[in-house]
Amino acid sequence: MRGASGLSKHVFIATFVALVLSACSVPPPQSNSERMPLTWARTGEPTYPAVAYGQDPRNVADIYSPTAGGNRGVIVLVHGGGFYSGGRSEVRELSGVIMAQVERGFSVVNIDYRLLTETSNNFPNAVDDVSMAVNWVRENGPAYNLNPATLIVAGHSAGGTLAALVALGWNSPTSGALGRTAKVDGYISFAGIMNFENAAPISTAAGELWLGANAKVPGWKGAASPTTHLDPADPPGYLAHGDMDNVIEMGQVDQMISALVRSGTNYSKLFVDRVTTGEDACRWHLPQCGVNATQLNKWIDLVVDRRF
Numbered sequence: 001m002r003g004a005s006g007l008s009k010h011v012f013i014a015t016f017v018a019l020v021l022s023a024c025s026v027p028p029p030q031s032n033s034e035r036m037p038l039t040w041a042r043t044g045e046p047t048y049p050a051v052a053y054g055q056d057p058r059n060v061a062d063i064y065s066p067t068a069g070g071n072r073g074v075i076v077l078v079h080g081g082g083f084y085s086g087g088r089s090e091v092r093e094l095s096g097v098i099m100a101q102v103e104r105g106f107s108v109v110n111i112d113y114r115l116l117t118e119t120s121n122n123f124p125n126a127v128d129d130v131s132m133a134v135n136w137v138r139e140n141g142p143a144y145n146l147n148p149a150t151l152i153v154a155g156h157s158a159g160g161t162l163a164a165l166v167a168l169g170w171n172s173p174t175s176g177a178l179g180r181t182a183k184v185d186g187y188i189s190f191a192g193i194m195n196f197e198n199a200a201p202i203s204t205a206a207g208e209l210w211l212g213a214n215a216k217v218p219g220w221k222g223a224a225s226p227t228t229h230l231d232p233a234d235p236p237g238y239l240a241h242g243d244m245d246n247v248i249e250m251g252q253v254d255q256m257i258s259a260l261v262r263s264g265t266n267y268s269k270l271f272v273d274r275v276t277t278g279e280d281a282c283r284w285h286l287p288q289c290g291v292n293a294t295q296l297n298k299w300i301d302l303v304v305d306r307r308f
Contacts, residue, residue, distance in 0.1 A: 020129065033279060034294040038216035044099075046110070048144050052262050053111065053136035058130060063089055063109040063144050069096075069105030073150030073185075074137050074302055077110040078130055080157025082124075083210045084116035091156055091217040095288050097296060100190070104297065106148050109137055113162075122212040123224050124178055126158075134182035150304045152186040156288065158206070160192025164226035168236065172229035176219050186237045186303040188296075190288050194256040196221040200249045234265065236308040238299050240291045242283040245299050252273065259295045268308060271299055 046062035053059050066072075077098055078090035088110045091098060099108055113129035114121045130153065138148045155163035167187035170180045193199060195208035208215040211224060222228040241250045253272050260270055275283050275290030282290030302308065 018218035046153045053133045058112045058114045066110040071147045072105035074107045074185045077104040078155030078159035080159045082206045083158045123210045130180040156190040160189030163187045168229035176223035178223045194252045195227040196226045230263040232265045242275040242285040242287045
């Protein structure tokens, strides 16, 4: 896949998910207060490092056990990097608001997955790996003190796209090349691409690299787009995006909202956190540091309580 190196390794598809707490007939509100600094998670070691969840050398996870709050559930964390770069150590340092959930009774399973190369690992391989990690947690969790009673998948940038695809693909009537994915209880996307069929140049380029030769095949861009797979039976989502993001434009969130309406899904299934204040980095491609941490915690609690 020549040209993958043409995209800067500092280009990440950042996805931040937002929540609507009750059914309503207007678009989800934005919330921009009570932030969690990116630096929160730059210390601390995993309870179980480098655990294999599959056969590929990239099918590895670091497991962080709860430090307080009981043992309420699991969050599978997925790194970004344009589908061809990045790793679990990087996303840990960029996702303090997720890593902080260990203080609220949640394990964090921070995974690597197969990356795009010039000759292999096009779509949907990375999606399959995230699904494999989710299924691994359900099947093997007790041996690592994981409680899969509530299982949420969260990701940044390309990882946010993967998180949304896994969450929405398990029951999609139009899954196509995506195939069926693992079932989760909720998804969080920080600045992820939601629609490859209508995206800005950087997002379009990332999608075409990921799809490879199939980028020109009808239906494949749709299959790789979370907007294609929405339906009323989906788990709830939390999308966060910065208004200064010139890597993945905030309009991707609006496309997700429009697709939600077309699918007949209630707004209570999606909360959008538009990061419009604070440090430039948080309004750019790192909305994790601009998200309303208190609101996100409430959303996670609602997922645990099956309040959607």
